[in-house]
Amino acid sequence: MKDWLHSVRTLVWKDLLQEWRSKDMLTAMFAFAILTLFIFNYAIELSPVNRAEIASGIIWVVIVFAGTLGLNRSFIAEQDQGCFDALVMAVPDVSAIYFGKMLTNWLVMLFVSVLILPIYSLLYNQSLFNAGFILVLVLGAWCYSAAGTLIAGMTVQTRMRDLLLPILLFPILMPVNMAVVKAAGGILAGAPLMDVQAWLVFLAAYGIIVTTVSIMVFEYVIRE
């Protein structure tokens, strides 16, 4: 167990360090997120009246799209340089690889949200810094990276690669989208946390189920 935790930590640290040194992905995700915000601004007239309800949906879509960019990248480095086999040999159990990648993806998504939230607040003069709202985003990003890491592990090994990821991932994530948008929308509209409790419990349950199933099947994704 100690070994396992240690290798997860090393993996996350390695990935984050790699990312931090190049900043390729972070820059791309960040620029992409801002551009998506701008597209939404012109695509949907964000009048001050309905802004509160729509904000949660827009923020989530922006994070999801940016997150897909990140997920696509998360296994490509290992795949292209043949590091997969080395990784499998280096860890006590392959679930450590899943966990490491999932945590990295989660942290990267949260990092993008941390950048996006103040910018949105600034552009639209609507503060999104609300403990409940952030809790929903944290839970939603966990569900997203839990399912996304498993599927990205497969799609990176297929012929179509990044083309395939959203097509496989989005249907599975549909309940997360519903829950996040409903819960976050409720919170932004001023409902107390109790009112959206069911959605929060649902998100937690989804995260637990998907993470568990993924840990059980992940070895079949990477072991030849």
Added chain:
Amino acid sequence: MLFVNKNLKLLSFLAFLLVLAAFAMVLFYAPIELNMGIVQKVFYFHVSAAWIGMLAFLVAAVCGILYLNKKQLKYDFIAFSAVEIGLLFTAIANFSGMIWAKPIWNTWWTWDPRLTTMTIMAFTYIGYLLLRRGVDNPEKRARFGSVYAIIGFASVPLTFFSSRLLRTIHPTIFGADTGDMAMIPAMYQTMAVSIIAFTVLFAALLWHRSLLAARESELEILRAQTEVLEFGEVLDD
């Protein structure tokens, strides 16, 4: 490999007869519902198709688990066939549902939990088929297919519950709490026969398709071997 063939003929014939019988019951035995009129009779095959849609994807997930444990390709053939047939029945359920919904709810489509779940499920399994097409190695294709079938099936009840938390106008037939469609015995009987008929039809189709999938895979191997042989001849020259 998968066992052959006299029983299969019998099963196919039985399926044909049962579907015919169910359709006859729909036409002549089931009463015309008072509020909705004759279009309500689409419902018998609609519900049966939806049931097969769910069953097929359950079969795919179970075969996925079996494949990962036993590594026998026959489970992969069954899983793949189940997904393809499940997709067909999901399409039947959705389209017939739309045709029923138009005169009754005056709309082709509503964001109802069951409708949404079925459609999202269909997209999950379209993804499954695309995933398989992207992998050339049969063993890896089977592995990935199994993994995706399992995770896809796990997400189906979640999709359903989440859309259930939103509102619904779909008539709840089983475990009815609102009672917006009262069923009399003749309707139940027609329903039961339709469901049995579709289940037998599903079994027969699944069997046929799995055999074809097995043959496809044999041919794939054979073709690869021939190519190697031809390549060898070229080298010899």
Added chain:
Amino acid sequence: MTNLSYFITGYLVIFGLLGAYILHLLTLKKRLDREQKELSRQN
């Protein structure tokens, strides 16, 4: 459209899709037969 025509369309769609799939299986079977013959001739 009348109620009856919706009913007829409904069952046309159901049997149409079923029939199309069975036809698809039959053509697949034919193709496999043909390819098998070709391959065995080559060997």
